[in-house]
Amino acid sequence: MKFFRLVLAQLLRKKVRTTLTIGSFTVALFLYGLLVTIRGAFSGGADVAGVDRLTVINKTSLIMPLPFSYRDRILRVPGVSGVTYATWFGGVYQDEKNFFPQFGVDKDTWFDVYAEYVLPKDQREAFLRDRQACLAGKSLAKRFGFKVGDRLPLRGTIWPGAWEFNVAGIYEGNRPEVDTTGLLFRFDYLEERRQFGKGTVGWYVVRLANPDDAVKVTRTIDEGFANSPFETLTQTEKAFATAFAKQMGNIEFLVMTIGSVVFFTLLLVTGNTMAIAVRERTGELAVLKTVGFSGPGVLALILAEAVLIAGQGGLIGLGLAKLFTLGGDPTRGLLGTFYLSWGSLGLGFMLALGVGAVAGILPGVAAMRLRVADALRRV
């Protein structure tokens, strides 16, 4: 701590340069925060996927349905403790640009399998009472101003016609990462009104009694429906969500590439700054060594400066990114989740410190190896 004043004094030597370098870190870490958030939005399902859930889809394609009769057969598979199902609706609310996902779900089992959705008891009862009831996710409700009791009209695209729902409740996630941008309505209402596809569902979601049985249950389900007109592809929910996200492109790769370029550039900028900072005070470093600072001690001072710059810039950048994400999804709900987790913030901060330390190493080692007699001769 007693050396902190020395480090701080060195940082304040060239205020503009220090500010600009901190600014570089701020911008880079702000960008990191946004990239991580966007990556999370595209792979959010994978990140929050339950380890005890499997998804069963038609082996041919996700858009092909599965018979409703499969439900009971899946439920009888050893290791399965619950089954629910859903069907993609694809309705339009007022205008096509107002896209949000809508699912017809089983009113009795959906919330048993998806424990991360939180719904007040009275709203759940209202959902069970009303055939036309629907539940809006919190983000969706906020996006369009939906309130309990509202009448919500959708224009069917897969099943044409005007569909009307009553908003019976607003569900939330038990964690910030849980996607609440969708609309859930009762499958029995869909089944009753749709003109085709009766007796089928979009996919099943299976809850496992023991997550360790995932491989065995997956195999049993798929083998049970092999060589049937509706063969199944069962996979963990995480694998399903990841595959689903990849339909939109390899966001992970894109984010990693941009992030790497940003951090590499930052490394060069900071490294150069630290090199200049060390070079222009060669004489002072020699004085420090003269009065008894060891080589490693001088190296530590240089590293501390670099890390302090990185830490400050990182904190500001990540703080701004967090504030930005708290402001909500800038696409007004197109992204499933728009949340910068504390884990990602911590990782970003560590990355910033790491870049700072690496940037300080070369000039720091040069300072450590500085020969005092030579350096003093140059003063």
Add this chain to the structure above:
Amino acid sequence: MVRVDGKGNGESLIQVRDLDKKYQRGSEEIDVLQGLNLDVDKGDFVAFMGPSGSGKTTLLNLLGGLDLPSAGSITVAGDEITHMSASKLTAWRARHVGFIFQMYNLIPVLTAFGNVELPLLLTRLSKADRRRHVEAVLGVVGLSDRLDHYPRQLSGGQEQRVAIARAIVADPTFLLCDEPTGDLDRKSAEEIMDLVERLVHEHGKTVLMVTHDPRAAERAHTVLHLDKGVLVEGAGGGA
């Protein structure tokens, strides 16, 4: 008592024996110091004079453990420093040597207090003890009212006083002064030399000083001339 014949009784504070220093410049080898011997007792004040390039600063650097000799030995207070590892030498330097430079070499971003405190940061002294020591030595050099001044806010003479305070704050065994008055006007130079003399006479410090200034040199007990890498005893100082 200062001797340059290598026949000291072995009880001197500083003993230099057969010291050689060579520099390599391209393919050429330059002998800066050749077979140099020196004995300096505690409380001595020695001035080294000589033409530029005669090796005065090189000798000072070797005595201060800032550079290593090509041959020979230097023993200070019983410690032979010529074979110490870099880390041991650094620790030794912090404990035993106070440096005063011609250009003061203060850290411009630190106040007078911060500059003087630097050597104490390496000790186990508490913050309060460090403050007490720093204030005391700044008092010795007459700068009690300049604690919070930055080097740019001080005159050359005051900067050198701060540098002297920094050199003595850890109570080193001896002081090495490299042209301490070389960048000062006559009046300031006299004041600095008065201060150095006080350190010798009142505080019992051992001082080895390189200078071109005959007036500064005459304050020393002994003046030694370096010529072509060899020490020659000159006229005594004013003490």
